[in-house]
Amino acid sequence: MPLPRTTADGHPIMFVQGNEACVQGAIAAGCRFFAGYPITPSSEIAEGMSRELPKIGGTFIQMEDEIASIAAIIGGSAAGAKSMTATSGPGFSLMQENIGYAYIVEIPIVIINVQRGGPSTGLPTKLSQSDTMQARWGTHGDYTAIAIAPSSIQEVYDMTIDAFNLAEKYSTPVILLMDELIGHMREKLILKHDCELELRERCLPEVPTEWYVPYKSQTNLVSHPAPFGMGYRYSVTGLIHDTTGFPTQISAEIKSNLESIRNKIITHRQDIWKWQEYYTEDMKYLIIAYGSAARAARDAIETMRAKRIKVGLIELKTIWPFPDNPIKKLAYHTKAVFVAENNMGQLIHPVREVLPERIDIIGVQRYDGRPLEPMEIIRAVKEEIYA
Secondary structure: OOOOOEOOOOOEEEEEEHHHHHHHHHHHHOOOEEEEOOOOOOHHHHHHHHHHHHHHOOEEEEOOOHHHHHHHHHHHHHOOOOEEEEEOHHHHHHOHHHHHHHHHHOOOEEEEEEEEEOOOOOEEEEEOOOOHHHHHHOOOOOOOOOEEOOOOHHHHHHHHHHHHHHHHHHOOEEEEEEEHHHHHOEEEEEOOOHHHOOOOOOOOOOOOHHHOOOOOOOOOOOOOOOOOOOOOOOOOOOOOEOOOOOEOOOHHHHHHHHHHHHHHHHOOHHHHOOEEEEOOOOOOEEEEEOHHHHHHHHHHHHHHHHOOOOEEEEEEOEEEOOOHHHHHHHHOOOOEEEEEEOOOOOOHHHHHHHOOOOOEEEEEEOOOOOOOOHHHHHHHHHHHHOO
16 A cells, blocks of 8 residues: 555655655755765765755756765855765765865765775675774874764654754764665655754854954854855865964964864764663663664564563664763663674774673674674574573
8 A cells, every 4th residue: 555645744755765865854954065976875865966956956066086075065065055975985985084174174064874895895785884983083183073873764864954953063074874774775754844844054153254263162162164255264274273274383272273173072972962772771681783783673672572581772873972971871780782783893892992891792793795683683692691
C-alpha cells in the first residue's frame, strides 16, 4: 500500500534514500550553494542539489576535484551563503587541509561524508565507519571538530538541518558522518513546514565599518567574520592571526587565537552533545554505537531483553566533541561495555579513555563492507556473560 502524500496535519511524506533526505534537509536549512565532485556512495546528494538549487535561486557547481570543492564552499560561505559539499572517504582525505583553513578563519561550512570501505579505493559500494577518527584528527594542527551522525532517514533530514545550525552558531566546519547503508537505504521521511524550522542565521556586525574587529569574540566566545560585500574590510588568512585577522608572531596572540577557536566548541559541548538511550535504567551491560551499527544494536538489545539479559544502548548522535561525561556517568556501574562499529576499532579508543580500567571494554567490529548484524553483538555479549 503506498504511503499517503501528507500526514493528518499536512506534513509532506516521502519515501527516499538517506542521500535524498540529506538534499531535502540542506534545502530546508537554507543551503544555497553546493560545490562538489561525484563519488560513490554520496553522488545522489550532488545530483539532488543540482536539480533543486536552481529552482530556488541557489547555485550548484561541479568542481574538478574535492580540493576545489571545499575551497569553493569556503568562498561561498565567506560571501554569506550557507554552503555545503558531499563526498566519501578518498575525497574527505583530500579536503582535510581546507577543513583546517575553514576552522582557523572561522567560516561556517557543512561537509557530508557518506563513508565507504578503505583505505585507498577500497570498497566503493560497501559500507564502513572507518572515517570516524579522520573526522576528528584528519586536518593537521590543534583542531577541535564537530561531527554528528544519523541512524535513520528521518535523522538524516533533521541532522542536516542541525549541521547548518551548528556551523552558523559556532562559525566552524561541521561534518555529517553517514555510511553507505544510511545513504542508500529507503525509509519514510516526514518534512517539516517552514514555520516549524528553527534555523540559525549568520550573525552580522552591528558597528560602523571603522570600528569593526572581525575576530573579536562575542559573549559566547564565538567570532563571526562579516560576509564579503558588506563594506567591512579585513584580512583573511590561514596563518595564526590577531583579532584584526593579520598574521602575528606575538606569543599571547598566538595562544589567544588557538584557544578561542577551541574553547568556543569545548565550552559549549553540552549544547552540541546529542545521544539516545535505550534500557539504561537497570542495565548491567552497555552497548555504544552510531549510524548503521546502532540499528543492529537496537535489534540486539530487544532480543536480549526478551531473554532477561539486562543490556542497554547509548546511540551516539554527536561523535565529536566526544560525549565523555554522559558516557562516564551512564557506564559507571556496568560490568562491561561493548563498542559496536563497522571498522577495525576506532570509536572504542575514546571510550577506553573515559572509563575506569575495572570496566571491561569489548569491541564488536565488522569491516568486510557488510552491515554489522544483531547476532554478532548478541554473541559478543553472551561470551562475556558466560566466560
